[in-house]
Amino acid sequence: MKNVVDGHxxxxxxxxxxxxxxxxxxxxxxxSWLEIITSLSWEAANLLKPDMSKSGGMDPGGYVKVKCLASVST
Incomplete structure (x- = not known):
């Protein structure tokens, strides 16, 4: 089942x-960016514990912030 979810x-x-x-x-x-973002997304999803008792939302944007993406010009 996990393989199906990961594939989708x-x-x-x-x-x-x-x-x-x-x-x-x-x-x-x-x-690839696909590998990088997939890995970081699953890691964040496994670490997040939304606090629904304090009217916390399910949107991960309220819990996760990307501060900087390094870029290299070629």
Whole structure:
């Protein structure tokens, strides 16, 4: 079941990356954005414990913040 969920998640994420013109496949042996974002997303999902008793929302945007993405120009 986990493999099915992971496959659907990766397919959705690949579509979102393509819409933003972000390469999905890895180039020259580099780790792809699909792999990086998938890994970080699952890690965040496993760590989050929304506090519903204090009217906390289920939106992870209220709990997770991406401060900086490093970029390298070629």
């Amino acid at each position: 998640f990766r397919a959705l994420l690949a579509q979102l990356l393509q819409v933003e013109n972000i390469p999905v496949s890895d180039e020259e042996g580099k780790e």
